[in-house]
Amino acid sequence: EAQVTQNPRYLITVTGKKLTVTCSQNMNHEYMSWYRQDPGLGLRQIYYSMNVEVTDKGDVPEGYKVSRKEKRNFPLILESPSPNQTSLYFCASSKTPGLAVNEQFFGPGTRLTVL
Amino acid sequence: QQQVKQSPQSLIVQKGGISIINCAYENTAFDYFPWYQQFPGKGPALLIAIRPDVSEKKEGRFTISFNKSAKQFSLHIMDSQPGDSATYFCAASTDQAGTALIFGKGTTLSVSS
Secondary structure (H helix, E strand, C coil), X not given: CXXXXXXXXXXXXXXXXXXXXXXXXXXXXXXXXXXXXXXXXXXXXXEEEEECCEEEECCXXXXXXXXXXXXXXXXXXXXXXXHHHCEEEEEEEECCCCCCCCCCEECXXXXXXXC | CCCEEEECCEXXXXXXXXXXXXXXXXXXXXXXXXXXXXXXXXXCEEEEEECCCXXXXXXXXXXXXXXXXXXXXXXXXXXXXXXXXXXXXXXXXXXCCCCCCEECCCEEEEEEC
């Protein structure tokens, strides 16, 4: 089954304790992205990657890091989480440019609470 | 600066009625306009998308209307059903890949039976 998986699905942590949220896709997609979803703010892009070893900032990158060492994986790293990073996080992937309809496939989400 | 403005924030429609959600954008370089549907506890999923070379696209009960001069696009759900109850997001992007999607803030649709 074609899918984007995220782990963990739920995480409660404390301020300053480094954490990593993993994302993996099995569709051989070049493009991957991380979003955060907050009430009343919709989805905001954190980072994206056009291909292996190619990453770039989205709209709200502060406090986050990413890496793309393999095509299928795109982990999100919070080196020193703070309470304002409490949110619902989504990973997404899609194919290369040039398609008439370029669908981004979203993972099931990771709900993070930082105390 | 909010590049994609979506309204209304919430919408209640009776079963069988028409649901209309509107979006307006500012960046004239946007050339891809998808709508995503999100059910509680799930990630968003692509519903329908349009490019500015057409003014309307229809897929089943879902239609996108696009007005390039007004920089507006809307989603129409005909014969709305309780199963359509979800949050809907419009989005826009500036390149063919649909990368770097800029999302609206979302509309929560409730279809009453």
